[in-house]
Amino acid sequence: MPHVTYITAEGVAQTAQGNVGQSVMEVARRNGIENIVAECGGCCACATCHVYVDEKWLKAAGPASADEAEMLDFAFDRRPESRLSCQIRLSPALDGLIVRTPDRQN
Structure with missing residues (x-):
């Protein structure tokens, strides 16, 4: 079972375990991770599950799709490492x- 570490802007880290196939957002919501609002429930329609992928994980996480890249335009403080969880x-x-x-x- 894969593990994901979520780090807040204040530097507080929380690691959660998920299942293969689950989204990083689903794992965050089930574990009460701060700042993963996910208003649309994971439909790529709101940008409230925005995260910054750690540099060493960018290649493994892969690039954003065209739809995701468009939605990221609505994210707070978009960066090159921005993705929707x-x-x-x-x-x-x-x-x-x-x-x-x-x-x-x-």
């Missing part, structure tokens, strides 16, 4: 993934 699906290759949450979501 609802669009990152856990796999064995993502065991240990590190993401950071912005200090607020839109």
Whole structure:
């Protein structure tokens, strides 16, 4: 079962375990991770599950789809490493993934 570490803007880390195929957003919501609001429930329609993928995990997480990239235009403080956590699906290759949450979501 893959593990994801979520780090808040204040530097507080929380690691949660998920199942292969679950989204990083689903794991966060089930474990009370701060700043993962996910208003749309994971439909790539709100940008309130925005995270920053740690640099060493960018390749493994893969690029944003065109729809995701468009939705990221609405995210708070978009960066090159920005992704929507609802669009990152856990796999064995993502065991240990590190993401950071912005200090607020839109």
